[in-house]
Amino acid sequence: MTKVRSLDKKWKEVVYAMSGLGPNLMMILMGAYFTDAINPTMLFASTADNKELMAIAGGFIHIIPWIFPILWFVSKAFDGLIDIPFAKVTDSLNTKWGRRRPPILICFIPMVLSYIGCWIPIGSKIFDISNADQAFNAQLTNTIWITACALIFFSTYTMCLIAFYGSLSQVCDSEGQRLRVSSYKAVFDTIVYALVYALVPVILGGANMHIDTLAIVGSILMCTMLIPLFMIKEGEKYGYPEKEGFIEEQPTLVQSLKVTFGNKVFLSWLIVNCTAFFGLQMFLTSMNSLIVGGMGFNPNEMAIVETFAFAPVPVMLYLFEKVKRKKGVRFTYQTCLIAFAIAILSFDLASLFVTGGNKPLQLTISIVGGLVGSWGIGAFFMMPLLVPAQVSSVEEKLTRQNHSAMYFAAQAVTTSIIGAIASSLVYENIKMFYFNGKTGAFAHVDGYCDNAAHAVLASIKLEMPVNVGDWIGIDTDAELILEGTLKNGEVFSLGALLVPIIVCIMCVLGFIACFKMPKDFSADVVAVELKKHNPSLDITPILNEEKPALAKEKEIPFRNAAFWVLSAGVFGFIWNGFQLKSFKDCKKEALIGGSAILTYLLSALIPFFSIYTILRFYKVIEREAEAKGVKVNNKIIPIIFSILLPLLPLNVVGLTIMQLDMNKVDIV
Secondary structure, eight states: OOOOOSOOSHHHHHHHHTTTHHHHHHHHHIIIIIHHHHSOTGGGGSOOTTTTTTSSSTTOOOSOTTTHHHHHHHHHHHHHHTHHHHHHHHHHOOOTTOSSHHHHHHHHHHHHHHHHHHTOOHHHHHSOTTSHHHHHHHHHHHHHHHHHHHHHHHHHHHHHHHHHHHTHHHHOOSHHHHHHHHHHHHHHHHHHHHIIIIIHHHHHHHHTOOHHHHHHHHGGGGGGGGHHHHHOOOSGGGTOGGGTTOOSSOOOHHHHHHHHHHOHHHHHHHHHHHHHHHHHHHHHHHHHHIIIIISOOOHHHHHHHHHHHHTTHHHHHHHHHHHHHHHOHHHHHHHHHHHHHHHHTHHHHTSHHHHTTOHHHHHHHHHHHHHHHHHHHHHHHHHHHHHHHHHHHHHHHHHSOOOHHHHHHHHHHHHHHHHHIIIIIIHHHHTTEEEETTTOOEEEOOSSSOHHHHHHHHHHHHTOOOOOTTOOSOOSHHHHHHHHHHHTTOEEEHHHHHHHHHHHHHHHHHHHHGGGSOSOOOHHHHHHHHHHHOTTOOOHHHHHHHHHHGGGGGGHHHHHHHHHHHHHHHHHHHHHHHHHHHHHHHOGGGSGGGOHHHHHHHHHHSTTHHHHHHHHHHHHHHHHHHHHTOOOOOTHHHHHHHHHSOSGGGOHHHHHHHHHHHHHTTOO
């Protein structure tokens, strides 16, 4: 029987790669904001405008600070441990609907509902949090409730994603197609991270919306997880193509684990990935606090920095492929780790503690760091998908047994435990430390009071003077003391400074561990390694079959060029909309016909029309700057880039410069 091809058209490869976009977006949103939303201690290490919007409500700590990190670690570790039995289930499942689709269908609704439950701390609605005793009851109830919801969410999310990842070796019929789908998914992951880290703060500020509301509304995007249900061609309807050429007797769980962890090629990657992932997970969990709390950036400034970190990633993926072909995977990935280690230190160099709040200096350091770090970001997205898919596919062709999901499970269980240690046990505890920037004294914040009282307690322990005379509009004395102390630059979050150092160290250790990896993960290398453990395997089909498929990699430049436009457009189209709204609110004369919508459409759809728009904008900006005695940048640079990128919403560089000038003259 002729094998049924699931991805028989190029557009299907793109759509299929988008399957995990919604769940990944929500998971990354949770990883970036959730623990700080329910325990916003480190957010209050600055006077950033949107700090309260990133918390669920008013700065209250919704959980018990010393218990929750332990339970959160258990939940995250459980998420990793269940990967292995779940992978075995989806690898050996035998139904008339196929192997991968039933788990997705069964787990989808519980996944969505439990995710929403995590963002609704029911205890804070039942008890009066202004009462000390009831506040503790609320924290205890929330701690139990959130842990229970998280266990359900992590379990169902894992099953859905494991089934999706496990299907890659089945739906892709060549190494070239796997590489394309992996690249597509890496670009979608890049866009997801860009949305979460750069645009979410802007959206929160623009809509005056708390992070929990955004998370609940955005959960509808998880529907992309239903895409495989309509695209995987398996089961009775298609004549059970998933069984074609396979031995009926599947390996046992023990045999599957032995094969997976006994594959030295895969194991060498696993060690590197775990080392780097420790630092990466800690960084991703704390990035929001590092920028808002550690550097004191507002949403627009945060968006600028993240634009330079994420917008170039698709181009970096193209360059990654070029370097990989010449130097191999190992060398290329090592350069990514070193680049990220250097870039992460910019969060310390640009912190309020180091710069004293000098915004031009902070932005310069952050932008340079973002550009350097973008070289590694794309590789972090692509490699964990490409390596297991490639190893399992080669093994499938040689042994006629499919347990591809087990490779992803092995990768997931190790990174989940490592990530749980980094983001829960380490980060959630170090962020509870404050220190005196003048004397070096530090104090640990604990207890069952709200965040403002925590910071005040730290201030008292550190014997720091406070000046609250110029602060108005704050309700409680505790918050007055907190804000005055912070504004005077006397108290800082120790965690905000420690995280970049820890991440840098782990990236360097990952660089060293890379020397145990093979220079490449080509089908030839994987096949030779498998033959070492099983000399009876005939690897000649792999040597002859996979090489022609590599020619398809030549399509990557065109693909990545297109996705670069998409990636930049995600920032540009939304960012430009916020800029136009600012001009509409303050100076309609900059808008064509006084309409922000008309100006937006003309700039977006008519090439080079943005030059005229920039001239109108800068007429207002320069007049306001002159009236206030402020010096702004020259409009020539945005115009030059408008020639290179003729549509204004794609002109990220021009938008960045304009935003900086708008900030200077308070057109925000």
